[in-house]
Amino acid sequence: xxxxxxxxxxxxxxxxxxxxxxxxSIPELPIIEESIRNLFYHVSMWFAMVAMxxxxxxxxxxxxxxxxxxxxxxxxxxxxxxxxxxxxxxxxGMIWARFTWGAWWTNDPKLNGSAITILIYLAYFILRNGxxxxxxxxxxSAVYNIFAFVMMIVxxxxxxxxxxxxxxxxxxxxxxxxxDLDNRLRLIFYPAVIGWVLMGTWIASLRYRIKKLSNS
Amino acid sequence: MSNIRLLIQRYIRQEIRNSNAIFSLxxxxxGITYLIYQLGGSNASDNSWNTLLxxxxxxxxxxxxxxxxxxxxxxxxxxxxxxxGPKETIVAKLIYNSLYMLFLSVIIWGLFSLFYxxxxxxxxxxxxxxxxxxxxxxxxxxxxNGIAERSGRSTTLSTILALPLTLPILKLVSTINMHxxxxxxxxxxxxxxxxxxxxxxxxxxxxxxxxxxxxxx
Numbered sequence: 144x145x146x147x148x149x150x151x152x153x154x155x156x157x158x159x160x161x162x163x164x165x166x167x168s169i170p171e172l173p174i175i176e177e178s179i180r181n182l183f184y185h186v187s188m189w190f191a192m193v194a195m196x197x198x199x200x201x202x203x204x205x206x207x208x209x210x211x212x213x214x215x216x217x218x219x220x221x222x223x224x225x226x227x228x229x230x231x232x233x234x235x236g237m238i239w240a241r242f243t244w245g246a247w248w249t250n251d252p253k254l255n256g257s258a259i260t261i262l263i264y265l266a267y268f269i270l271r272n273g274x275x276x277x278x279x280x281x282x283x284s285a286v287y288n289i290f291a292f293v294m295m296i297v298x299x300x301x302x303x304x305x306x307x308x309x310x311x312x313x314x315x316x317x318x319x320x321x322x323d324l325d326n327r328l329r330l331i332f333y334p335a336v337i338g339w340v341l342m343g344t345w346i347a348s349l350r351y352r353i354k355k356l357s358n359s
Numbered sequence: 360m361s362n363i364r365l366l367i368q369r370y371i372r373q374e375i376r377n378s379n380a381i382f383s384l385x386x387x388x389x390g391i392t393y394l395i396y397q398l399g400g401s402n403a404s405d406n407s408w409n410t411l412l413x414x415x416x417x418x419x420x421x422x423x424x425x426x427x428x429x430x431x432x433x434x435x436x437x438x439x440x441x442x443x444g445p446k447e448t449i450v451a452k453l454i455y456n457s458l459y460m461l462f463l464s465v466i467i468w469g470l471f472s473l474f475y476x477x478x479x480x481x482x483x484x485x486x487x488x489x490x491x492x493x494x495x496x497x498x499x500x501x502x503x504n505g506i507a508e509r510s511g512r513s514t515t516l517s518t519i520l521a522l523p524l525t526l527p528i529l530k531l532v533s534t535i536n537m538h539x540x541x542x543x544x545x546x547x548x549x550x551x552x553x554x555x556x557x558x559x560x561x562x563x564x565x566x567x568x569x570x571x572x573x574x575x576x
Contacts, residue, residue: 207572255526262523269519274510283510286569287520290502293565294524297558302527 150345156338160187164331174243175311181239182328183335188232189257191339193299195225195347196264200292203285215281216358218288219271220350222264224343229261253310256299263291362443366451373430374459384422384463391415392470401475405540408478412471413492413533416464417525420493423459424500425517427452428508445574449501449567456497464489480542488539491555492532498562499524505573531555 164183172179199221206214236257237247248254270287274280374381395411403411431439439448468489471477479485500521507517531551538548 259523259526266519266523270506270510270516273512273516279509282572283506286502286572287506289569290565291524293561294527298527302530 149341153338153341153345156334157342160331160335160338164335167327167331169327178239178243179311179328181235183331185232185235185239187332187335187339188228188235189299190336191343192225192228192232194340195221195228195343196292196295198344198347199225199288203288203292206281206285207289210278212277212281213355215277215285216354217347217351218285220347220354222267222288223350224347226261226264227346228339228343229257229264233257233261251310252302253299256302259298260295263295267291362447363451363454366443366447367455370430370451370455380426384419385466387422388415388419388463388467388470391418392467392474396474403475405478406537408471408475409533409537409540412467413529413536415467415471416460416489416492417496417529419463419467420460420496420500421518421521423463424456424497424504424521425514427456427501427504432508440574445571446567448574449570452501453497453563453566456501457494460493460497461490464493479536479540481539481545484539484545484548485536487552488532488535491535491552491559492528495528495532495555495559495562496525498559498566499528502566502569502573505570509573528555528558531558 160183164180169177169179199218202214202218202221205211206218236254240249241247267284267287271280271284274283392415395415443451468485500517503521503524504517506520510516532555535548535551535555538551
């Protein structure tokens with residue numbers, strides 16, 4: 144019962160945010176205009192990705208403490224789902240940037256942060272692929288994953304705040320901050336984030352079950 | 360504590376005995392600096408000077424760190440595991456690698472000053488940047504090399520693992536050194552130095568806590 148409950152909630156919240164994200168009235172801001180609706184589709188992807196990576200970080204710690212191989216399978220499943228959200232966040236951001244900034248890619252701290260994040264986690268999969276022994280693979284990749292998560296938080300959370308950026312929500316640009324994010328947007332944005340996190344959990348649990356079956 | 364000192368002494372003695380490695384690093388540094396000189400480095404602006412310096416320092420550090428676990432490869436692993444615990448090993452490696460990288464970056468700074476002139480207006484801040492940068496590099500590169508060594512494919516993997524992870528430090532440290540070059544007031548630099556110190560401590564602690572899990576079979 145509990146297993147179905149969160150999936151239903153997740154699906155409902157995602158459908159709600161997809162439909163009402165296009166219908167809701169928005170604050171009129173210069174430059175960003177109608178593209179502020181991307182808040183519901185682009186920013187929620189990154190929130191979901193960080194949630195997935197935080198989950199995989201937690202399971203890596205669990206593995207190192209208890210040495211249970213299931214924790215490693217969960218780590219891998221969550222990281223894969225997180226990567227999916229990272230790529231979706233990257234593509235939605237690139238499409239937005241093409242129409243708002245006129246370029247697919249710019250040299251911006253936020254964009255660099257996301258590119259580096261993707262490189263870090265691609266390296267994680269390369270590392271995993273190279274090791275035969277299952278326990279050794281689990282232990283070594285858990286060590287790397289813990290280290291990588293901390294560096295990712297530093298890169299996407301702290302560094303962009305120290306330099307100027309064109310990205311909405313930075314350096315006086317309208318967007319995601321306490322003054323601009325008014326209640327109409329919040330009413331859609333928060334459900335979107337929760338909905339996508341629940342969907343991510345569902346995807347990750349499916350991947351985990353596939354791994355468990357193919358291993359036994 | 361005394362064990363750590365003995366380990367560091369052992370690493371240094373090994374490095375001096377194996378003089379081939381030092382000379383190849385030295386020739387690499389001379390070669391790359393002279394190459395940049397030939398390509399017009401002497402006309403470089405402050406910004407390019409700083410960028411070139413950090414690229415050379417970064418690759419020298421990668422080359423140096425890639426040999427961090429050379430001693431412990433294959434059968435010697437068990438020998439070193441017997442004489443020192445993982446916590447002692449990682450502390451010794453971190454100190455040794457930081458000092459070695461600092462030594463290399465001071466040489467690079469000297470070579471750059473020799474060929475292109477020293478334009479740094481605040482040498483103490485610049486030196487502080489080098490020290491903090493080398494400490495951070497040594498934690499990340501040592502751990503990445505440990506991971507690569509234990510997974511059995513050390514040559515390319517360590518670079519792939521370390522390159523994205525070192526970027527935050529590289530970014531902070533090049534900003535500090537840019538401030539030192541143009542002589543920005545210290546108040547402006549202090550905030551960046553503070554965050555780099557915090558980052559260095561955090562990375563060092565992480566490496567210290569995680570290494571014992573790598574250092575077992």
